[in-house]
Amino acid sequence: MTEIKQNFSLKAYNSFGIDVIATQFLEINTIDDLVSFPALRSSPRPKILILGGGSNVLFINDFNGLVLKNNLKGIAIVKETETEVWIKAASGEIWNELVEYCVSKNYGGIENLSLIPGTVGAAPMQNIGAYGAELKDVFDALEAVNLNDLKTYTFNYEQCRFGYRESVFKHELKDQYFISSVTIRLQKFPKINSSYGQIQHELDKEGVTNPGIADISRIVCQIRKSKLPDPAVIGNAGSFFKNPEITQAQYIELKKIWPEMPGYQTEKGIKVPAAWLIESCGWKGRRIGETGTHVEHALVLVNYGHAKGAEVKALALEIIKSVKDKFGVELNTEVNIV
Ligand code: EPU
Numbered sequence: 001m002t003e004i005k006q007n008f009s010l011k012a013y014n015s016f017g018i019d020v021i022a023t024q025f026l027e028i029n030t031i032d033d034l035v036s037f038p039a040l041r042s043s044p045r046p047k048i049l050i051l052g053g054g055s056n057v058l059f060i061n062d063f064n065g066l067v068l069k070n071n072l073k074g075i076a077i078v079k080e081t082e083t084e085v086w087i088k089a090a091s092g093e094i095w096n097e098l099v100e101y102c103v104s105k106n107y108g109g110i111e112n113l114s115l116i117p118g119t120v121g122a123a124p125m126q127n128i129g130a131y132g133a134e135l136k137d138v139f140d141a142l143e144a145v146n147l148n149d150l151k152t153y154t155f156n157y158e159q160c161r162f163g164y165r166e167s168v169f170k171h172e173l174k175d176q177y178f179i180s181s182v183t184i185r186l187q188k189f190p191k192i193n194s195s196y197g198q199i200q201h202e203l204d205k206e207g208v209t210n211p212g213i214a215d216i217s218r219i220v221c222q223i224r225k226s227k228l229p230d231p232a233v234i235g236n237a238g239s240f241f242k243n244p245e246i247t248q249a250q251y252i253e254l255k256k257i258w259p260e261m262p263g264y265q266t267e268k269g270i271k272v273p274a275a276w277l278i279e280s281c282g283w284k285g286r287r288i289g290e291t292g293t294h295v296e297h298a299l300v301l302v303n304y305g306h307a308k309g310a311e312v313k314a315l316a317l318e319i320i321k322s323v324k325d326k327f328g329v330e331l332n333t334e335v336n337i338v
Pocket of ligand 1 (some may be wrong): 237273
């Protein structure tokens with residue numbers, strides 16, 4: 001059983017590097033640490049926050065409750081056929097370490113998701129996605145402990161209700177389950193996905209004509225490193241907002257005024273890059289005190305060192321307002337504000 005810490009700083013446990021205090025902090029190294037913890041069996045149980053890599057959260061206040069820091073480890077092949085392999089990873093594993101493991105074995109399916117910060121448990125929570133791939137494309141099942149009865153349940157694809165950076169765990173089941181493992185289904189004869197323009201462009205530039213998944217992973221890492229700030233150097237949580245989806249009719253109207261506005265067809269309408277909208281409002285690279293938008297990418301809000309969560313949130317609200325005033329488009333945050 002790990003030792004509970006009282007009045008504990010979360011600064012080192014969130015990639016924004018915001019210094020807030022949690023009333024109680026418990027590291028979960030085994031499922032038993034979780035299910036046998038007395039406070040979880042008491043009634044009423046304390047307010048709970050589950051932290052993986054802390055790479056998608058903005059703390060605006062001290063957390064008056066119990067933080068469960070997920071350290072569950074283990075990666076195993078649980079099933080395989082001649083062409084496919086099912087890999088079960090404990091939720092506290094670092095996502096990119098799972099990617100590196102799969103790429104090294106030539107198991108294809110998550111190479112486009114290289115270098116996404118955070119843990120395996122957070123991946124289904126917000127259906128992580130990048131460079132033309134999403135977790136849901138390889139998802140098989142997950143196991144999660146219900147924090148009310150402390151029993152483990154299995155969730156299949158349908159039950160997770162994945163959407164764009166969405167799942168049931170961000171909505172109806174928010175704060176009710178502790179995801180303990182995720183099983184993904186990968187290909188032994190990988191199909192390369194270079195559909196995202198910049199990947200193909202980089203492959204051409206390097207003269208790679210028959211890429212393998214290691215090439216894709218390497219190029220994705222290069223692209224990410226070239227425009228997304230490293231949280232170890234400058235605090236951030238990746239894209240702060242989701243890319244808004246607007247109707248075809250609204251897009252046509254906006255294009256009359258801003259012909260250069262990019263947009264991508266989706267099932268629901270047109271997805272417009274939030275970064276473009278934000279940059280067009282003059283925010284890119286602007287610094288306000290200890291916070292601002294990143295110089296290389298307008299969608300990433302940063303902490304220059306001593307920002308308070310409230311300052312970052314105030315900036316986010318100003319950005320939302322100016323995008324709304326100029327384009328009539330509503331931005332929604334991707335990052336969880338706690
Ligand atoms: N753009 C600008 N200004 C900028 C940056 C981008 O105008 O400062 C425009 C460009 O037109 C560019 C377009 O925005 O072509 C898209 O930019 P980018 O390829 O960087 O992707 P994104 O839409 O900003 C999304 C994800 C990222 C993911 C990339 C690559 C969301 C909210 N974000 O960003 O995910 O890495 O695509 O697939 O969907 C994250 O979720 O934290 C994240 C980093």
